[in-house]
Each structure stands twice: as structure tokens, then as C-alpha cells.
Amino acid sequence: MPARSFFPPRRILMGPGPSDVPPRVLAAMAQPTVGHLDPSFIELMDSIKELLQYAFRTDNPLTLPVSGPGSAGMEACFVNLVQPGDTVVVCINGVFGGRMRENVLRCGGTAVVVEDEWGRPVDPAKLERALEEHPETSLVAFVHAETSTGARSDAKELVEIAHRHDCLAIVDTVTSLGGIPVEIDAWEVDATYSGSQKCLSCVPGLSPVSFGPRAVERIESRKSPVQSWFLDMGLVMGYWGSAQRRAYHHTAPVNALYALHEALVILREEGLENAWARHRKNHLALCAGLEAMGLRLPVEEGARLPELNVVEVPPGVDEAAVRRRLLEELSLEIGAGLGALAGRVWRIGLMGASSTPRHVILCLTALESVLGSEGAPIRPGRAVEAARNVLAGQK
């Protein structure tokens, strides 16, 4: 049995997450561990809560990172807000909507599904109709930025429709937080969960969540206990709450929280609006380059996620071979299609620290080279210039 230390290769991460983690974040994480009840650690927890409120644009006191990946954050929202017998309308336009439905069922709820084509935003009219047909519905759930398809839905409008029908809204912001506007308070989102490893460019493993006043009220008036002890927000909040009344729940992932804090400090230094603008500009440059190369972007222009760019695999091209060559020859990771899109698209992430002009140009250069040598029907020699023009503001 081998007992050798592990030395990972150095990658350029342009898949659907994790994104490139800044050296500052890695260095912060490698600081010596303190106890999770240390006074200094309690200060860190308070600072993380404030910085997450900034990132989510919310004053919700119940804003904190769940000690697990995004799927634990998703489950935290559902197990706390769904009671057995509840009807939940779940909008599905990709993999992660499907996972939400699975969560509803495992909470003993009834899921009414509103389906949209993969790669298209959730259709507000369909949601409206479903809520009219199912007046017993108490909750609406949808994904703001579908990581599997690269499509953005109109979170503000969908939440408004939910509220008009006396429903709360759970919004998945895993891939949107830090990359495009997420306005938890202005949109009156009732509960949301995100991930550390996407546009925040922290290491994977933490899920920032936020619960608004209506959600807290619903949790407090539950008749049945939350089915998960680990994710019971009443208990988790006792641990993350005020230092005076702090109750031991679990042992927080101390070093991962050092990393999240540093990633949020970096976001705060740049400013949210600047981060959004940066994601948008690099995205436009990448798209210009990809289209100049002759590649197709299946998501309609208004719904494209700047942080996750979905590209159709040209006919006759072995998509896995292209990804393998990018990884082996250039140490560049791009993502495969997921679920219904497997084999048909690539997913190119420009998330957080991976959203830079250098990443855009590198990716275009690498794709053009590999696709060319694989005999793909592309137009060579134009992509980089097209991207450079956008980056220089000449488009």
C-alpha cells in the first residue's frame, strides 16, 4: 500500500468549479488551527457573517456558511422549510432543479414540477400557471444560475410570483453569488444557498446560506422537528449566533473558514459591482472569440451566465478527447456537459479568480490549437483578436 505524500498537478481551472483559488486564500487556510471555541475564532465567525451579508446583499441575521458543500446547503434549505405533506413547486431547467425535486420528496413533500428546456431560463408564465393550478403550494424553488446549462433565470420576477401566491421562495445561488447580481433583500428571497468554490474562488466544501424573516418564522412555527440534526438551522444558529449565547453544535471546519474569510475579504476589496463588471467583460470577450472561431453558444444572449459559458461541441469532434488534451498538454480544465447535455457541450468557467483576460486568451488559444489539430470545422486565426477587441473596449 502506498503511503506517499500527494502532490497535485498545477491546473488552470476553467470548468464549472472549483475555480482557481488565489494564493492568498490558500495561505490563509494553511495558518495554524485554533480551537473552534477560541475567542479569536468567534471574532472570525462574526466577520464571516458580515462579509456574507455583504456578498448576498442582505441584512438577514441568519446568514452563515453551512459546514458542507453546496448540496448540504441545498438540503439545509429544504429540510428546514418543508414539512411532510407540503406542496412545493420546483422549476427544473437543468440538473440542479432535478436535485431540488429529490430533496422535496425526501422531506415527505409533494413536488409539482415546472419544466423548461435545458439551456433556457425558467418561464415565469409556467410558474404562475402551476401556482394557480396548485393553490395548496407553500414553497417555490428554482435555480438562479444553472451550472449544468449556463442559463440565468429572472430571480426577482420568480420570487415576486411566488409571493403573490403566498409562497416562500428558495433560490439556488451556487453559481451566481459574486459573479452576477444577487440581491437577497431587494428581491425578498426567503432562503438561499451558495457554494464556496465558484465565483468566490474559495476552496470547495462550504455552503453560504441566508434565511429571511418569513423563512425564520416558518422554521419557528414548524410542527414536526427538522429531519436532519446536522442541518437543523435552529441548532446551527445557536452555534453561529451571538458570542454570549453560543451553544456547541458541531466542530466548525476551522481552516476552511480561514479560507472563506480571505476569499470574502478579496471580494470586498474589489467591490461586488466591480466583480460583476469584470465577470461580464471577460465573458463578452470569450464569447466574441468563440463565435469568431465558428463555435455555437446555445444559450440565448440575454440569459447567458458570464461565469459559465456553454459551447456546443462541433460535429464529428470527440469532446472527451479535446478535454483530455487540454488537461494533459496545457493543464487546462474545462467542463463536460452534465445530464442531458453530456457529450454535446463543453462548459467553460470564468468564475472568480478564473475570470481574467489571461484566462480568456489562454482558453481561446488552447481550444483553437486542439480543435484545429482534431480536424474540427473552425475558423482559425480570428478568436484572440476578437476577444482582445472586447477587452480593449473596442466593441
Next chain:
Amino acid sequence: MPARSFFPPRRILMGPGPSDVPPRVLAAMAQPTVGHLDPSFIELMDSIKELLQYAFRTDNPLTLPVSGPGSAGMEACFVNLVQPGDTVVVCINGVFGGRMRENVLRCGGTAVVVEDEWGRPVDPAKLERALEEHPETSLVAFVHAETSTGARSDAKELVEIAHRHDCLAIVDTVTSLGGIPVEIDAWEVDATYSGSQKCLSCVPGLSPVSFGPRAVERIESRKSPVQSWFLDMGLVMGYWGSAQRRAYHHTAPVNALYALHEALVILREEGLENAWARHRKNHLALCAGLEAMGLRLPVEEGARLPELNVVEVPPGVDEAAVRRRLLEELSLEIGAGLGALAGRVWRIGLMGASSTPRHVILCLTALESVLGSEGAPIRPGRAVEAARNVLAGQK
């Protein structure tokens, strides 16, 4: 709002966990993040599984780290093995047994409680009697090493009793793994969960688990779906299973897994038996010193955990003030009592990298100094010599 980087104080961790994390582990964790589907990462996952099998002394293929803290690992065992209506005998002799009971209830099970005094091992005769009185029981759960009381129970015997009554056994090895013998296969433990931040001296946030063949069979023959999607071992195993049939479930905490791997490599280098012997020797030295100082160790000698030493607070001493002074003046963390023992004991951890002669001597010196100046009724000047004699093998 502050947006300053966080620089933790440098502590010596002698509480109930986290323990001191070796610089090698911190350095491993700070290596650049790779994608969780990277070929190199899949090799890392395979190596972690093998090293965990070594640590748990098992050949169980379903041996892996859950992507969350020990309480997520605990929940993983219960949600997969308990179905609504099941009767589970839970042995409670401290905080964590109580948490197991809570898990049973939230899974819709009926919990039959076998209670023992805090600080004493689980009484096998009481378990036997409970199983005779409740022949409908299908599962027994107990804590091998109670972190809240410092008492070790006889896992081998308790599992035997469970099996004799056709029950499976879930064993909490959070504080035992790596510190005292844990023999998952030899004892035929059906399911176990541990923590990364105790005797493995990794950062907190991961929970190694192992499920034996009878547990896998029970999971596979479930009639109702596992109530947690995130902790559904059928799905988690698809992600951690063989590279050929790997199915995306969640994004693994890549850097935390670098850390766990390095911590396990260190354990493998030392050898499990050597690690156990080291924990034992340092424990005997600490106990000799504490007793020479006149302090009382409430756990009976044969049941003491070498990695977690519980000490009675001498009469008239403000226990919180002592801990505060140790932390502020010497940057030394020891643990407070938990639950029923709050205010009455301290918990001194000698776990993993915190189990060294240096830690023993430092702790005795510091305690003697602080207790002396707080006016506690101790015998000064004898503790360090008593410990040194044990360390030198002269006792």
C-alpha cells in the same frame, strides 16, 4: 465593516479537538486546488480510502470520508440504517450518546435508551437486558470513546451482544480512531464514523466512515429512500467508487482531502500500534503528574481514554478563569466540561500530534503555575518529576 485578513493566534491545542495540526498537513492542504474530477484527484481518493481502511483495520470497500464534520458522519450512519418504525437501542453515558438518540428520533425510529453514569463505560449487562426486553430491536448504537467524559467502553463486547440479538451495531469512533485500538473487522462493527480533528490531527471538517457487509445489505434492502440526499451512501459510494463508474454527486472538499491524506500518511509512517503506544505512554505520564499534584481523575483507571483526560476542578477554583489564563498567558487550550459535567471538570486532550512529552510537561507546568496562583489546594513541585519518571520508563 472590517475587511481585514484574519491572522489566528498560535495555540497549543490540548482540548477535546481539534488537536495540533502538523505543519506537513497544513502545507499539504495549501497546495493548489485541482478539479474534483481531475485524474490526479481520483488517485488521491483511492489512496485515502486505502489509508482509512488501514486506520480502521478493515477491508470494507465502503470506507471513505464524509464531506462534513463528525456530526454529519453520525447522521450518515443513522439515516442510512434506520427506517421509520425501527427500534434502536442507544447507550447513553455522555453527550454524544444523547445525540445518537436524537438522530434515531429524527429518522422516525423508536429509541430505547440504556443509561450509564457519565464518566463510566456502557454496562454490557444493561445492554443485554434491554435487548431481551425489546426483541423487536434491529440496531444498537454506542460511543466507543466518549469525548464528553473521557470514558472508553468495550466495543468488542457490546458489538457481540448486539449481534447475538440479531442487531447491527453503529459505533462512534470519533475520539478513538488513531489513539486507541479500533478493530472494525475483528470486532465486526457494522457501521462507524469518526472525525478528522482528533487523534488523526487533521483539520476539522471531515468524517471518515466505514460500513460493513451487513450494513450494506441493510441499506440495499431498504423500503423507504434515505431521508438525506447529501448523506445517501448509495449515491456517495457512486462518487467515491471505482474510477470507471464514477458518478457526480457533490463537489468534494478538495484541499481538506489533501490534508486528510497527509495526516493518514503520517499515521501510516508511524504505524498504528506505535501511535497507540505513544498515546498510552504520554497519558500515563500526564496522569502521574496530575495525581502527584493532588488532582482527581474521576474515570476509573481501566476505562480512561489516553487521548482525553478528564480532571476534576478542585473545590473553590473558578474553572473558567483557569482556562482563560492558560489561553491568554500561555496560549494553551484545554477543554471545559460539557453537558452534565460543565463547570465540574476540565478535559485535557493528548490527541495525535498533541500527544508528545513536550505537551505533557508543558501542561503540567502551566496548570501547576496557574492553579497555584489561583490558590487551589495542590501539591506543588512534584508533577513534572512524576511525569518524567513515567516517560523515562521508570514507573
